[in-house]
Amino acid sequence: MYVCICNAVTEDDVHGCMASGCTTAKAVKAACGFKPGCGLCTKRIHTMVSEYRASAALADALNGGPHPLAAVPEAPLDASRLPEPAQAMGQRADGGSASSTAA
Numbered sequence: 001m002y003v004c005i006c007n008a009v010t011e012d013d014v015h016g017c018m019a020s021g022c023t024t025a026k027a028v029k030a031a032c033g034f035k036p037g038c039g040l041c042t043k044r045i046h047t048m049v050s051e052y053r054a055s056a057a058l059a060d061a062l063n064g065g066p067h068p069l070a071a072v073p074e075a076p077l078d079a080s081r082l083p084e085p086a087q088a089m090g091q092r093a094d095g096g097s098a099s100s101t102a103a
């Protein structure tokens, strides 16, 4: 969704700027290449920056401070743990219902 129509800046653009280290509305505007416009977006950008900073502060408080970004290792795929399509649908491969096996 667009935050600023005059400069065609979206919420994703603003979030990207904040994730890149912009911590003020002025810094976000500079990073997004804002040019003077109607100004209707200013309050929305301030709100987004404020929410981002508050959530970052909460996350830091819960996690004991900021942590450096690290790559998440990809878990190896174990095909034997995947359900067969028929089992996933609640039916056995022989056509019976999985719920009728107890009888």
Ligand code: FES
Pocket (backbone or CB within 6 Å): 003, 004, 005, 006, 007, 036, 037, 038, 039, 040, 041, 042
């Ligand atoms: S909507 Fe952002 S300057 Fe007009």
